[in-house]
Amino acid sequence: MASKEVLLSDDGTTEILMGNEAVARGALEAGVQLVASYPGTPSTEITIALSRVAKKLGIYVEWSINEMVAFEVAYGAALTGLRSMCGTKHLGLNWKLDPLVVSAYTGVNGSLVIAVADDTHPHSSQNAADTRYLAKYANVPCIEPTSPMDAKEITKRAFELSEKVSLPVIVRLTPRVAHGRGIVKMGKLPYPEAFREAKFEKDPRRYVVIASTARRRKPWLNERIDKVKEIFSEGWNETIENGGEFGVIASGVTYLYATEAVRNSKLKDIDLLKLITVNPLPEKPIVEFLRDHKKVLVLEENEPILEREIRSLAQMKGFNTRIYGRDSGHIPRAYELNGDIVNEALLNIMGITNPIVVHNPGNVNRRIPYLCAGCPHRASYYAIKRVLKKRGGGIVLGDRGCYNQGVHPPIRGIDTCICMGASIGLANGFSHAGIKEPIIAVIGDSTFMHAGIPPLINALYNKAKFLAVIFNNSITAMTGHEPSPLTGITALGEETRKIDLHRLLKGIGIEYVKILNPFYIKEAEEAIEEGLKYIEKESKPAVVVFEYPCAILERRERRAKGIKIEKPQIDWNKCVNCRICINQTGCPALEIDEETGKPYIIKEECNACDLCVKICPTKAIGYRGE
Known part of the structure; x- marks a missing residue:
């Protein structure tokens, strides 16, 4: 920036x-x-x-x-x-x-x-x-x-x-x-x-x-x-006349795509109306433009709102102008536009063969999004999945935030992700619908403050039975590490009152509240299991808070303070190549060595969270001297 x-x-x-x-x-x-x-x-x-x-x-x-x-x-x-x-x-x-x-x-x-x-x-x-x-x-x-x-x-x-x-x-x-x-x-x-x-x-x-x-x-x-x-109607929108019978009305970035297409030697006789004002629609410049053109292509990002209004306006004024766009099928109905799409549409409408060969790169390998190396959410999902596996299954309702990357393999940690706060709202519905499996709603700290508190109060009031697990990394991580009420810092970088999550939860009446570090795997699993037993016995919601800083911020803080940490390594003599470290965590700091076929740790990526150290069944992952 x-x-x-x-x-x-x-x-x-x-x-x-x-x-x-x-x-x-x-x-x-x-x-x-x-x-x-x-x-x-x-x-x-x-x-x-x-x-x-x-x-x-x-x-x-x-x-x-x-x-x-x-x-x-x-x-x-x-x-x-x-x-x-x-x-x-x-x-x-x-x-x-x-x-x-x-x-x-x-x-x-x-x-x-x-x-x-x-x-x-x-x-x-x-x-x-x-x-x-x-x-x-x-x-x-x-x-x-x-x-x-x-x-x-x-x-x-x-x-x-x-x-x-x-x-x-x-x-x-x-x-x-x-x-x-x-x-x-x-x-x-x-x-x-x-x-x-x-x-x-x-x-x-x-x-x-x-x-x-x-x-x-x-x-x-x-x-x-x-x-x-x-x-x-005056001074906001701009018309560029090239003396043609064909016109383009474009709003937003699509105007740039249109001007790019017009630079094509076979498309020079196209007039353009740059439409800045999209609501309410300015009739005067549009009517003047329609009056002078037999065919008009309407370009806009997303829905064919302008296209429909302009077509309606043309009909009301008695013009015979043909209006093209998404509704007419000349522009794809979904996804954002680009210069190639606009150029192709113009050529098709004008009956011209495209002189430009568009290179199609074919299928490009796409990287699956993943949680960062050392992300505490990885440990949280690991603990949740372990408990549910022992119980024979369960439903995990996800929410909006970087933790929704936990849907991807190998974690596959959530079953839904709808909108801000919906994990807890849906959990209310799942509970009262009569779902017998354990219901767990996972939600980030900023999302919980944004939209999670009302549905949690609703659950308490209406006796919904589910476990809410709050992933608290004390920051709004996915959008760029903006502070939240649980950070204790304002947008201006000033210290402020940090909301006490434990007191907040107790204050609304939640009786079972456990706050702990998710990297303490044994304790994390015990807290989840106890919470599930509590809701089964008491018919009330329970809350577990997994609290640990965002891995990116933790790494930045170490770098700023000049702190160097030892990274774990894998002893291939002890490694039996079970690949639990890779297949159950999906940590991007773990890779497979091409020669041995065994996993190794990319030290530059590793954040030394020790999750792989703790779950390795043969103790092959550790530190020098261990």
Whole structure:
């Protein structure tokens, strides 16, 4: 990521920024005062970038406990007249939806920008839901940049738009914009002049949103959206005319794919409409574009939302323009687009044979994702599987986090992985459905704080029988090691109150709570077995917390302190080549020697967690002198 110095570069300089960093810079140039987010790929770098410069500029940045809270923090600041922002991935917008819809009715007094990064393929998410549907549902404007430079400028304009129309504004990113890099020309940073004093004027008829308030405010909201449509019709979108009868309307990164395709010598007579404003749709530039073209290809990432709206608009205006896109079958219905797909679609529609030979690399060997060497979750899964094997089986309900990599062979540690907190929620349902096998819900510490507490209270209240196992590595590891309430550090690196997980669990009424190091295999297995016996006897949920630092952070800390550790090695004279060390742990620090066929330890990868040392039946793995 870009350094603090790069993010604070002077007006007029140019830097190479990631799209997410460009969004952060745009927010700074707009005078943002408060930022609240929850980590989520591909959006996390927005808030990381802002947290790096927050102290220098005097702005407030936080990692909130979940996306709903993050939105409400930013919304609260916007009601007091400040310019605020929250960053989220598309899944997090689901959590924000309840207050987001209401915020459109109350409006805001400063600015409120929600930077949403959709995972359109998806690369690291459980679905590829489209934020634009929720923008329509919530009646809030949505704009979509095409590049990092665009992202900076569009974010800056989003703050201005939000304040002008008194509505929250969504800036929608997709992975190739969020994580792509490009040259960005820096503008002026307005601090300290941009700082405003927070003020809130009481107005119950506006802010106490009961049914009568909603009825009274709905016409106001309709008028605001109409105003946005007028604003979007002038100066936001760009038409490039090449004198052809064929046109392309493109939003987001697909505009870059279209311009790349037009550079093809056989596709020069294609006109382009770069559509930044995706909700509400600006009728004026689209109608003018449709009027001048017999065929129009609509390019967009994910769902054919624009395609359907534009086709409907063409029909209402009585145009005979043929609209092509995903619904017409000219663009694949699933997955993100690329230049080859767009080029092929244009050629097919125009009836031209593709002059470019696209190289197909064929089947490429793909690495199976795995838990890091020394990851405590590997030991946790090992203990759980051992206990369930002795019991003749069981169901392990997984959750969102790096521990869901435990689904892959050879660990195969979880049977489900749905959404944040669903492991415990599903366990409630499995229990009351009458499942006889042992039910274990595994959940990470940050995910537990985000969404695991309510379903655990529900289990206690409704007498669900299952064991919740919290994998506590005291960090939000999967998205980049952001702090959580169990870390004791804020987004700004300041020490804060560390939530006592034991007291929290006891405070809500959980009677059986065991907290221990998962690398103590014998004790870990005993805690799980005792917990399962407890729920069978008491018909109540029980909790085991496996507590150990993330292996990556542990390694970084050792390196920073100059601590060197001895790594175990395998005595091939004792090794009987049973391969339990490999087949039961899947540790990437263990490999098979080509000559002997026996396992050996890659010292550069090994974190000396000793799991393989403890499970080797012949004691072939150990340290010098043992």
